[in-house]
Amino acid sequence: MSSPHATPARRPPIAVGHAPVRPIWVCRRGCGTWPCPSARLTLRAAYDDDLVGLAVEMAGYLFDATGDLVRLNPDDMPGPEALFTRFVGWTRRTPFT
Template sequence: MSRTAPDDRATAPRRQHLPLRPLWLCRVCASPWPCPVARLTLFQEYAHDRVALSVYLCSVLHEAAGDLYRLNPHDGPDPAALFTRFLGWARPRDTR
C-alpha cells in the first residue's frame, strides 16, 4: 500500500456493537453485552436522558435474564452479576 492510498478502514462503515441473542454476547467483539463500546454508545445516545437509559437497560436485563435462564435452567444466571453487567455501570456517580 502506498503512502497516498486511502486507508480502507477509514471508508468502511463501523459495525454496531449489538447483542447476539439468546447468548447476549456482542456481535462484533464477542464480549458479554453490553460490551465497553456498547456502553459508550449508550451513554452518548442517552446523554440527556439518564432515566430513559435506566429504563431501557432494565427492559434489556429482563429479556436477557429470561433468555439466559432458558439456555441453562439448572444453573441460571446470577441475579447480582446480571444487575452489575446491565445496570451497575450506568448508575450516576456521587459527585460530592
C-alpha cells in the same frame, strides 16, 4: 398537543455491530458479554441528558436477557446481582461496582 403521560421515543439502537447476539447475550463484534464497553459508551452518549431513560432501557434488556439465559441453562446462569450490575448498574453517574 402531547399528553404528559406519553411514552417517550426509544433512542437509536446501539452502535452498528455492537448489538447483542441473542439468546446468549454476547457482543456481535466479539467484545465479550453484552453490553460491551463500546455499546456502553454509545448508549451513554445517546442518553446523556436522560440517565433515567437509559436505566429504564437497560432494565428492559435485563428482563429479556434473564428470560433468554434461564431458558438456555437455568443451572449455570449469572446470579441476579451480576446481571443487574452488567445491565443496569453501570448506568448511574457513579456506577455500582
